[in-house]
Amino acid sequence: MGAIGVCSLLLKVLLSMVTYSGVITWEEIQSGHFDTRRSPVQLVAYLGYLSQLKLIRKSPETAVLENVFKLSDQRALECSAGHCALESRLVLNRFPYWLEDDVVHLLLFMSSRDWHEQSLHEESNRLLQKNLGELLSRYSLEWKIHVNPPHKRTVAGLAHAHIFLRSVNSKEMADQIGQILQSGQSGWELGSF
Numbered sequence: 001m002g003a004i005g006v007c008s009l010l011l012k013v014l015l016s017m018v019t020y021s022g023v024i025t026w027e028e029i030q031s032g033h034f035d036t037r038r039s040p041v042q043l044v045a046y047l048g049y050l051s052q053l054k055l056i057r058k059s060p061e062t063a064v065l066e067n068v069f070k071l072s073d074q075r076a077l078e079c080s081a082g083h084c085a086l087e088s089r090l091v092l093n094r095f096p097y098w099l100e101d102d103v104v105h106l107l108l109f110m111s112s113r114d115w116h117e118q119s120l121h122e123e124s125n126r127l128l129q130k131n132l133g134e135l136l137s138r139y140s141l142e143w144k145i146h147v148n149p150p151h152k153r154t155v156a157g158l159a160h161a162h163i164f165l166r167s168v169n170s171k172e173m174a175d176q177i178g179q180i181l182q183s184g185q186s187g188w189e190l191g192s193f
Contacts, residue, residue, distance in 0.1 A: 023098045029144045029164050036152055036162075039098040046095040050154065061157035068109055079111060082157060086111035090127040090163075092178055099164070104174045106163040108145075113157055120161040121145050128163065135176055139167040 028034035038046055053063055065076035068089050078084065089109045096105035108124045124145045128136065135141065146162045167173045 023100050024103075025100055026103060026142075026164075026166055029099075029103070029146070032144075032146070036148060037098050038095065042095055042098065049095070059157065060155040064109055064155055064158055065111075069111065080157060082111070082113035084111050088123050088127060090124075090131055091181060092174075093162070097162070101171075102166055104165040104167075104177060106165065106177070108161045108163060110159040112159050115147065115150075115159045117147050120147050120159060124161045124163050131180060132177060135173060135180070139173045141173070142166045 023039075024034055024037065037043075050060065053060060059080060061080045062073075062076045065071045065079050066073060068091055069076075069079075069086050071079060071086075075084075079086070088111075091107050091109065093105040093107050099105060108120065108127060110120070110123060128143065132141075136143075143163055143165045146164065148162065150156070165173070165177070
């Protein structure tokens with residue numbers, strides 16, 4: 001990363017820290033009107049990851065298609081236009097928003113460019129029930145599905161929703177969710193987007 005890239009990254013981090021100084025509360029999430037934000041450490045990691053993708057001339061969409069949907073480089077490039085019909089995937093967010101400790105951040109990725117909120121909500125609920133049905137009842141989970149507005153989408157070419165789960169024992173729940181999602185075909189490789 002060149003000097004300009006480093007300065008740009010530091011400026012974004014500093015502005016983020018000045019503008020937002022705290023975690024997103026469950027009450028903010030429930031309201032449906034919250035401004036997404038990452039902790040300073042998570043923001044540096046996320047912006048660094050996006051910079052690395054830019055350096056290797058890979059779009060965030062292509063990275064998701066390769067790492068989440070498990071496509072080859074060639075197939076991911078073909079599908080990055082949004083014309084492949086792939087099964088939706090539910091994954092833990094590697095770069096979660098700055099959330100209270102009892103909240104877990106998942107992502108639902110669809111292989112289309114159709115950002116129809118109702119479809120994203122329906123598919124999120126379907127996959128939550130399919131993949132995490134037992135945990136939903138065991139932990140009395142609450143959840144909220146959120147779709148970012150267009151100006152907040154860094155993976156704009158693939159429709160996706162943010163799913164926030166909350167439970168009394170979120171650490172144990174998060175570990176179990178990670179195991180379930182990693183063992184299924186919807187797995188999210190550690191260290192990937």
